[in-house]
Amino acid sequence: MILAGAGTSIEPFWKIYAVHHSAETFKLLESYRIGNLKQEKKKPATDDPFSLDPDRSSLLTVLTRKPFNAETPKELSVENLITPNEFHFKRNHLPVPHVDIEKFELEIIDEINNKTHKFKLDDIKTKYPVHTIPVTIQCSGNKRKSMNDYEPVQGLMWDVNAISTAEWTGVKLADILADCKIDFDDERIKHVQFEGLDADPVGARYGASVPKEKVFDKKGDVLIAFQMNGVDIPLDHGFPLRVVVPGVIGARSVKWLSKVVLSNEESKSHWQQNDYKGK
Ligand SMILES: Nc1nc2c(c(=O)[nH]1)N[C@H]1C(S)=C(S)[C@@H](COP(=O)(O)O)O[C@H]1N2
Numbered sequence: 001m002i003l004a005g006a007g008t009s010i011e012p013f014w015k016i017y018a019v020h021h022s023a024e025t026f027k028l029l030e031s032y033r034i035g036n037l038k039q040e041k042k043k044p045a046t047d048d049p050f051s052l053d054p055d056r057s058s059l060l061t062v063l064t065r066k067p068f069n070a071e072t073p074k075e076l077s078v079e080n081l082i083t084p085n086e087f088h089f090k091r092n093h094l095p096v097p098h099v100d101i102e103k104f105e106l107e108i109i110d111e112i113n114n115k116t117h118k119f120k121l122d123d124i125k126t127k128y129p130v131h132t133i134p135v136t137i138q139c140s141g142n143k144r145k146s147m148n149d150y151e152p153v154q155g156l157m158w159d160v161n162a163i164s165t166a167e168w169t170g171v172k173l174a175d176i177l178a179d180c181k182i183d184f185d186d187e188r189i190k191h192v193q194f195e196g197l198d199a200d201p202v203g204a205r206y207g208a209s210v211p212k213e214k215v216f217d218k219k220g221d222v223l224i225a226f227q228m229n230g231v232d233i234p235l236d237h238g239f240p241l242r243v244v245v246p247g248v249i250g251a252r253s254v255k256w257l258s259k260v261v262l263s264n265e266e267s268k269s270h271w272q273q274n275d276y277k278g279k
């Protein structure tokens with residue numbers, strides 16, 4: 001395992017070769033313990049907006065580092081149905097935001113009736129039935145590289161692995177909205193918008209929306225997730241909360257989710273209005 005890491009992090013190998021997670025190995029490893037590393041928080045460097053981005057596996061196939069965009073390594077993509085978090089493809093448009101968990105709140109804004117509901121992280125985790133579902137997220141740019149070979153196209157030149165599957169754990173957005181006494185039949189509500197905490201230099205945040213039917217459909221499975229493959233969602237994938245919208249392009253599964261807005265119109269974000277739009 002150490003050799004496979006070739007001087008880089010052995011964590012990804014440790015996770016894949018889970019057969020070694022035995023009492024016997026742990027006992028053996030204990031005799032090699034030199035000490036424990038302190039988990040110190042990274043401090044922001046003033047001039048680099050990406051200074052708080054997390055460390056990533058060196059095995060990912062990197063397209064851009066700032067913002068970080070990378071594919072699952074080809075050799076590993078077919079090993080398991082579920083991709084380990086380290087190797088799940090990563091698609092960030094902006095620097096990874098850091099969230100103060102003590103202060104964090106999810107806002108549900110009902111634009112139609114002018115009402116705002118605020119939820120602490122613990123409310124979300126404890127007040128509603130919890131579900132775990134496997135979801136394959138695919139960036140709509142997946143395989144753009146081969147399209148480009150046919151005719152020049154714009155965007156990141158993704159090969160075949162901007163797609164991964166994880167088990168997402170969370171609560172149904174529909175359950176939270178029912179608790180907020182949102183009237184699913186109110187015809188003035190047409191779209192459900194999502195806003196992330198990641199922002200560009202002028203403060204514009206990543207956002208997207210889906211038609212309300214997707215959220216209100218009993219089989220829609222739109223999840224407000226707080227775990228990915230059984231652990232807190234990693235920084236790159238939306239810690240502490242992310243909306244997971246199964247069955248539509250990855251762009252709508254907004255990471256670092258801070259606002260859900262019930263509206264009569266689509267999200268005004270660039271990524272809803274210009275990018276990621278079928279024309
Ligand atoms: N807040 C936020 N959410 C986001 C994005 C982003 O840049 N910021 N990228 C989107 C796009 S285009 C895709 S394909 C998926 C990628 O999810 P992943 O990085 O967990 O694989 O997240 C989506 N959600």
Ligand SMILES: [Mo]
Binds near residue numbers: 140251
């Ligand atoms: Mo995407």
